[in-house]
Amino acid sequence: ETGVTQSPTHLIKTRGQQVTLRCSSQSGHNTVSWYQQALGQGPQFIFQYYREEENGRGNFPPRFSGLQFPNYSSELNVNALELDDSALYLCASSLRTGRDFTQYFGPGTRLTVL
Amino acid sequence: ELKVEQNPLFLSMQEGKNYTIYCNYSTTSDRLYWYRQDPGKSLESLFVLLSNGAVKQEGRLMASLDTKARLSTLHITAAVHDLSATYFCAVGPGDDKIIFGKGTRLHILP
Secondary structure: OOOOEEEOOEEEEOOOOOEEEEEEOOOOOOEEEEEEEOOOOOOEEEEEEEOOEEEEEOOOOOOEEEEEOOOOOEEEEEOOOOHHHOEEEEEEEEOOOOOOOOOEEOOOEEEEEO | OOOEEEEOOEEEEEOOOOEEEEEEEOOOOOEEEEEEEOOOOOEEEEEEEOOOOOEEEEOOEEEEEEOOOOEEEEEEOOOOHHHOEEEEEEEEOOOOOOEEOOOEEEEEEO
8 A cells, every 4th residue: 555645534514515634645745636436437637736826627517626745745626516526536646756757646535415 | 839648548458468658749858757646636656768778667567768760668567456557658758747648448357
């Protein structure tokens, strides 16, 4: 198992609500990326944070926002939840040195929007 | 837009057989990753391939990369039931995102 942890494990919300998901990166890693994985699909990149700044963003609307803290942990916030936001949300941490950039994934948060 | 295509998307095979999963990607990329995902679980990193001709092996799995053809393969030798999972190919075009394929769902029959 990686050292990446996520909370909560499962979450049920209703349309229009807001949600905050949390991620603690693996020790020594300075970069956190967030992905959305719909059932039966590959993960889709939401955004990445490096040294507390957004370092890239995928095709997600502004109601998806994030933060990275000085200890490199991170939050994903989603406002005005829609039914299609139901998915597994994965956090991945990495260390930006050399050429590897391998991302190590946490266990995920399963979000259900009713 | 970078696209990553895997085939097959579903593979059912007998234990003891060999097979190959193919991954094509549409634009030049610095890094090629293979991940494994068990049902209801997160993704486990298997291999990262960084240069043309790179080959890496771990147990019954071997991955290779041909950057000129924009093709990576994941070869399974003498499959065992424990290898049943979904395998994702992913490409890292820069230093941020990783673009994933749709995954190959591998089912190994005893």
